[in-house]
Each structure stands twice: as C-alpha cells, then as structure tokens.
Amino acid sequence: MNDDPVDLDEHRGMAAQKATETRRQRLHDFHADQTALRQRQEELEKLLLAAPAETWPEAAAKAQYLIRIFAGTPEAQDPRRKALIDHALDDLNRLCERAKEDP
Structure with missing residues (x-):
C-alpha cells in the first residue's frame, strides 16, 4: 500500500488542467476581494464612529x-x-x- 498522495492534475488533459487552475485563481481572487472589502468596511465604520x-x-x-x-x-x-x-x-x-x- 502506498501512502503518497496522487497528483490528480497529472492525470488530466491540458484543457482540464487549465480549467482547474482558472477556478483556483478565481477562488483566490475572490478571497482576496473579500478580505479587502472587510478592511474597507472596518475603515468606514471607524470613520462613522469617530465623531457624531x-x-x-x-x-x-x-x-x-x-x-x-x-x-x-x-x-x-x-x-x-x-x-x-x-x-x-x-x-x-x-x-x-x-x-x-x-x-
């Protein structure tokens, strides 16, 4: 029995590998956008709380x-x-x- 993980990307065709990489990049971009949005919201809320x-x-x-x-x-x-x-x-x-x- 082999406990080494199988790299599924090696078993896919080029089009499938490219589609997978595109999905991974979009997910990464989405998370980065969500983080930036949360930071902007925090900054806005600090400004709204700063003064009446x-x-x-x-x-x-x-x-x-x-x-x-x-x-x-x-x-x-x-x-x-x-x-x-x-x-x-x-x-x-x-x-x-x-x-x-x-x-």
Missing part, C-alpha cells in the same frame, strides 16, 4: 449604511421588510436632497 453627525445628511448616511447592512441579512428578505427598507432609503435620500436645497 453634524448635519442631517451625515446622520442619514450613517442610517443608510446600517439599513443596507440589515438588507443583506436573511431577516430582511421578507417582502414587507424589503419594501420598508426601500421606502426608508428613498425617504432618507429625498430628505437629504431637500436639506441640500434649503440650507
């Missing part, structure tokens, strides 16, 4: 961020909650635009 909002648009931006995070959860997939999320984001956008027009 001084204007309604700043407060709305923080609320929109949190609403969008909630929108990605399983609890937010209920059709009624989706509608509430959409309406809340629309309201915040509309009110921010109005605040910019009427300083």
